[in-house]
Amino acid sequence: MTSPHHASGVRPVIGVDAGTASLREADHLIHRLLDRPAVTEGVFACTHLFRTDERRGTTVSLAVPHADVDAVWRELLKALPEGTGLALADRGHGPADAVDAARLAAAAPPASGRAVVYPGVAHLTGTVTVADLLDRTAVERLVVLGAPDAPLPPETEVLTQDHVRPEWRDGVLTLALVPAAGGRLAPFEVPNPTPCCADHA
Incomplete structure (x- = not known):
């Protein structure tokens, strides 16, 4: 069933290549960009690893949202440093190689991408239940590593560690989980690779 938060096919996507090398840097960039006045709630912000012959x-x-895209584009043009590549449909801004990378990012969701910000993410602090996670956020599917088909009772607790990074998999925002102490679950990705995001909570 498609979540009411689902982004596929309903939102224009802006790709950004600001030269970030790591997930930590990209997460930090996302939170800086989302502080811009034109960026409203309801945004899906993802990271994408890329590799070409050159870089x-x-x-x-x-x-x-469609209504915000032009204002967000203008904000990004002002906010991002020289040398950044931006891409949106037939628009492009910046050096050619950076624009090419930005176009790859813009074309990735919802087939792929690691979601850092998405509708409902603010609810994912402390411990939540499986039911709350699915009902209150854009996450549509939960998968336990090693037991992908295991049923998850709605009351099962998930230790979020305030760091929940689902991924787009074939158009479905999917969160990978691992078993945790006391019969609970926890996201597969731990906070350590991107500790800067605690500063933006």
């Missing part, structure tokens, strides 16, 4: 790094995509 490699981590790009960002921002799926935004």
